[in-house]
Amino acid sequence: DVKVTQSSRYLVKRTGEKVFLECVQDMDHENMFWYRQDPGLGLRLIYFSYDVKMKEKGDIPEGYSVSREKKERFSLILESASTNQTSMYLCASSLSGLIYEQYFGPGTRLTVT
Amino acid sequence: AQSVTQLGSHVSVSEGALVLLRCNYSSSVPPYLFWYVQYPNQGLQLLLKYTTGATLVKGINGFEAEFKKSETSFHLTKPSAHMSDAAEYFCAVRTAGNNRKLIWGLGTSLAVNP
Numbered sequence: 153d154v155k156v157t158q159s160s161r162y163l164v165k166r167t168g169e170k171v172f173l174e175c176v177q178d179m180d181h182e183n184m185f186w187y188r189q190d191p192g193l194g195l196r197l198i199y200f201s202y203d204v205k206m207k208e209k210g211d212i213p214e215g216y217s218v219s220r221e222k223k224e225r226f227s228l229i230l231e232s233a234s235t236n237q238t239s240m241y242l243c244a245s246s247l248s249g250l251i252y253e254q255y256f257g258p259g260t261r262l263t264v265t
Numbered sequence: 266a267q268s269v270t271q272l273g274s275h276v277s278v279s280e281g282a283l284v285l286l287r288c289n290y291s292s293s294v295p296p297y298l299f300w301y302v303q304y305p306n307q308g309l310q311l312l313l314k315y316t317t318g319a320t321l322v323k324g325i326n327g328f329e330a331e332f333k334k335s336e337t338s339f340h341l342t343k344p345s346a347h348m349s350d351a352a353e354y355f356c357a358v359r360t361a362g363n364n365r366k367l368i369w370g371l372g373t374s375l376a377v378n379p
Contacts, residue, residue, distance in 0.1 A: 156308070194371035248365065253299065256310070
């Protein structure tokens with residue numbers, strides 16, 4: 153089975169802190185994604201990566217950056233956390249090819265105070 | 266452009282009753298369609314998917330969905346709801362091009378009453 157792990161289930165940070173969210177997948181998937189999930193807004197794509205060192209902006213990239221130095225690891229960085237970035241963050245991965253099926257990690261619930 | 270509409274942000278059924286969660290899509294390419302389930306405080310798990318072939322797709326936990334091209338729909342059903350089915354359900358469609366992204370509906374929260 154594909155396993156996608158996220159470094160923390162719950163995280164509390166202060167406004168202005170630099171925050172790192174880590175995601176690791178163990179199935180050699182080419183594609184990795186970061187979403188945020190908020191009530192009533194569904195899943196919104198922040199960034200995705202289709203190869204090592206490659207990244208593309210999603211729908212809401214402002215205030216975020218990403219890093220993919222190794223194929224299995226995709227990091228989301230909040231350069232200066234703000235309260236409006238309090239949310240559930242979900243990482244996903246998928247194979248290249250036509251099927252597009254994504255596998256998700258358990259999520260990180262981030263609270264910025 | 267691709268889009269997904271899930272009708273009803275909240276659906277409530279009685280235990281043992283039929284579950285019907287609605288999903289309509291628009292797509293400029295042959296659609297690949299997905300239903301995911303999210304239990305409280307967990308990530309999303311694939312329930313079922315349609316890519317090509319048989320239009321009635323069976324998934325895990327007794328769920329199934331039927332792809333109806335003429336109606337641009339992919340509704341999720343289960344004949345008899347169980348308490349453990351209470352969760353958030355998301356419908357998704359692939360995007361055109363080779364960027365491997367999915368377009369997501371806003372989700373439907375299913376409550377199952379005893």
